[in-house]
Amino acid sequence: MATSMAAALAASLPAPQAASAPVAPVHEPIPASMSKLIDIEVEISLNLVQLEGLVVSKIIKHCSESHSSVHGLLLGLDLDGTLEVTNSFPLPHSTGDDDEKSSKTTSRYQNAMLRALKEVRADDSVVGFYQSTTMGAFFSQTLVDTQAIHHEKLRHGGIVVVHDVSQCNRGNASFRAFKLLKEFLEAYRKTPFSAKSMINHKLTFNSIMQEVPLKIRTNPLLGSFISTLSERRPTSLTQPLPSEVYHTSLSPLYSTLHLGNPTLTKNLENVVEAIDNYKTEEGNLAYHTRQIAREKARAEAYVAKRREESANRVAQGLAPLPEEDVSRLFKIPREPSRLDSMLLLGQVDAYAKTLEGTSGLSLVKMYAARAGTDANREVFQ
The missing domain is CATH 1.10.287 (Helix Hairpins)
Structure with a gap:
């Protein structure tokens, strides 16, 4: 009885079909511009450094609030030869009393800031540093050592953006980007810098760093907002006109017309x-x-x-x-x-x-x- 029921059930089932051959996946060709980004082995030379308007504002604010040289980290993304700097944050200023203690404090602060940025899904990839200077003289032992130490860790060896505070005080936003040259790095690894080593590597102060073209990308909405900034001023009128109550807080500067140069x-x-x-x-x-x-x-x-x-x-x-x-x-x-x-x-x-x-x-x-x-x-x- 059981055998006849099993046979009847098997007869009612559809006949098994032959297994179809697997369909080969179809891949679309990768564009040439994207192939460089996907292949991490491809070495793309750095052609341009692009600063966001927010980064420029942060650097100017940090440099203007301090009476000494300040520095900080630049965060962003390397996209097909263009280093896009989208964010930055300042680093604590060391007094120089205890270099080891200040270095540990700076390292802890840096790691904490990067973790916080990662938690809020912001750019946390360090691409370089920024430093303030006065009258264009930015060469220093600290700057060279910092760039050389982090050269192997950062993309393209890292860049340094130099902001001239003296130019900013005259109404000019002076920003320049630099990176270390390979010839100087070879001589740096073979320290000390003897006369023979400098002659062999043909080193001068002009061959330490190479300037990289820099571009500042501004947001049209930010520009419109700044142009509409206004502040209230006191008036004795009961029903004053709007033009008499508000005036622009970004008044024009006439310091460039002064004959004297302080x-x-x-x-x-x-x-x-x-x-x-x-x-x-x-x-x-x-x-x-x-x-x-x-x-x-x-x-x-x-x-x-x-x-x-x-x-x-x-x-x-x-x-x-x-x-x-x-x-x-x-x-x-x-x-x-x-x-x-x-x-x-x-x-x-x-x-x-x-x-x-x-x-x-x-x-x-x-x-x-x-x-x-x-x-x-x-x-x-």
Whole structure:
């Protein structure tokens, strides 16, 4: 009975069909621009640095609120040769009393900020640093060390955006982007920077960093909002007109029309101070060079005397004197690094270029004012 019911049930089921062959998936061709992004092995050169308007505002605010040099981190995305910087945050300013303690504090603060940005799904990929400067002189040992240490960790070795506060005070938003050159990195890994190493790598202060084109992308909505900013002012009228109650808070600046240049004296002082620092560093290098030459001369004289005594003993039929390790008897100092001297030369060059620009602008203003005065004098005569 059970067998007949199973046979009837099997007869009622549909006949099994042959398994169909699997359909091969169809892949669409990847565009050439996207293939570079997908293949992480492809090395795309950095062609442009693009700053968002929000990043520019944050950097200007941070630099204007401090009376000393400040720095911070840049966050963004590398997209087909364009480094888009979409966010930034400042780093704590170290006083220099305890470098190890301040370094740990900065590291903890940086990690906490990156975790917080990641939690809110914001850009948390570090692409470089920003630093404030005055009158274009941004070369420093700290900047070079920071860039060189993080070169292997960041895309394209990381970039540094330099903001000139002195230009910002005159109404000019001065932003420049730089990255370290490969030739300098090779010499940096073979420290110290001796004269021979600098000659072999053809290093000067112009070959430390390469400037990268920089573009600032503004938001039309942000521009419209700034243009409509207004503030209330007191009035004695009972029903004043709207134009009498509000006025724009972004009033025009007429400082560019002033004949005097208050930064010219400060610029000259910076040039003189940078030259004095360079001469002091050159004096220290000359002193160390003389010390090295003196110790080498003593070692060579000792070796020559030992060789002469050994030759006399051999002539007398005696055993020669045993060889001695001269490096243990004479402590010859290592050649000092010339990196500080090269960076000081870069500061002198930056101050000189800024002085050339400011003095040239002042001369143009003075000639224009003189021409206007002469024209008015002729009219009244």
